[in-house]
Amino acid sequence: MPEPTFTSRRGLLFGAAAVSAGALVTGCTSNEPSGGDETAANNQPAADDKPGKQVTIGFAGPQADHGWLNAINDNAKQRAEKYSDVTMEITEGSNDTAQQIGQIETLINKKVDVLVILPADGKALTQVGLKAMRAGIPVVNLDRIFNSPQAYRCWVGGDNYGMGLNAGHYIGEKLKDKPDAKVIELSGPDNLELTRQRTQGFDDALKNYPDIRKVARQAAEFTVESGQSRMSQLLQAQSQFDALWNHDDDQGVGALRAIEQAGRDDFLMVGGAGALSAFEAIKADNGVLKATVLYPPTMAASAIDLARALGQGKGIGGLAEFEIPSSVTCYSAVVDKDNVDQYMPTGFR
Incomplete structure (x- = not known):
């Protein structure tokens, strides 16, 4: 995930000809449930x-x-x-x-x-x-x-752009009936192209919801410590908002600590990447984290x-x-x- 270079958003571009005989790619898209501690x-x-x-x-x-x-x-x-x-x-x-x-x-x-x-x-x-x-x-x-x-x-x-797009649409659908809804964003490092793509996708999705405004954005560093410190700053600066999109579940661990320390539970949070800790919090459904967008x-x-x-x-x-x-x-x-x-x-x- 942390990436010091350009990650392209690419479609499925196929090679030549007709009938194949081989490997079925399942890792990107497979949805079959299973158990245990293995990946x-x-x-x-x-x-x-x-x-x-x-x-x-x-x-x-x-x-x-x-x-x-x-x-x-x-x-x-x-x-x-x-x-x-x-x-x-x-x-x-x-x-x-x-x-x-x-x-x-x-x-x-x-x-x-x-x-x-x-x-x-x-x-x-x-x-x-x-x-x-x-x-x-x-x-x-x-x-x-x-x-x-x-x-x-x-x-x-x-798909970094797609992460932002899907996070924005999810939040948009949750808040579309709320007048003057406000959202904030805890991004990754601004020097990374992937961060810019995720923010662009998020902003593009929110254009479909004219009653929703993004009122603040803070860049973290994909670490627990940076997530906690930057989230603390956002909470201090924004006394009221309705949703948070956090780009990365690792830094989201720190963000959740800051939210708990501040005693805030008046908004919904969407994460990014797909950490097990995020899945477990979503399943427990006893905090602000309601969804995460996969990478x-x-x-x-x-x-x-x-x-x-x-x-x-x-x-x-x-x-x-x-x-x-x-x-x-x-x-x-x-x-x-x-x-x-x-x-x-x-x-x-």
Whole structure:
């Protein structure tokens, strides 16, 4: 989730031709309920799990210093374990771009069949993506996008604009009958493109509700501490409002602390990303948090599905194309008390 580079909002762009024979991408969109402590990737049925050609997938991501990033790693590893024909080569992970480039170059030198890369900085790692592609190693670019489409064969990731759009529509529908309703926003860091996209989507959605006004916005840093301090500032500045949209469930933990300390319960809150703690609070339904908008870490499981299909020369079952898509955008579903049980297995810690 925290991202120092541009994350594009992309549609489903398909490759050539007709009838496919391969992997069904389930990680982005699967809704099947299940139980236990494993991630959704380990609970959902694996795509096309009939053994095929052996594929070695190199996986390189940033340091898992955030709940969402840790869930990305877990989803990728557990998805790969579903396949007897997949071997994973996993790097240690680093937020230092030079170190991550070195890790990816090691995977290239090992001649892995496919690379799955979630870059710490998409712009800075574009050249190593190009290097892999030129070496004949297809790249699945996960979430944070490279600067050039020549640096990857397929991109799979979340929809930041869609997060804001769906959060805005949810709040709009809840407040549409309330005269002069006021909303506030606790965003992510303003230097990130993803933050600007989420805010833009939120603002665009609110345009459909002329009686609702956004009266304040504060940027946090995707951390518990920043969420608590910035939320405290918002509460001090705004004595009355009807709804809050918080971009990130990790910083939302801090925001909820500030709200509890202030003794406020006179508004509804919508979160972002899909943390297990948020799901549990929504299910309990005894506080201000009523919904969260997904940025699903199950996209990493889908990336493994796509990488395996690329390594085996397959397409995606259920689609007419011979080739896998060039781009897959995961949907930012709204999770509230009506459907939280369905999504509980996808929640990350």
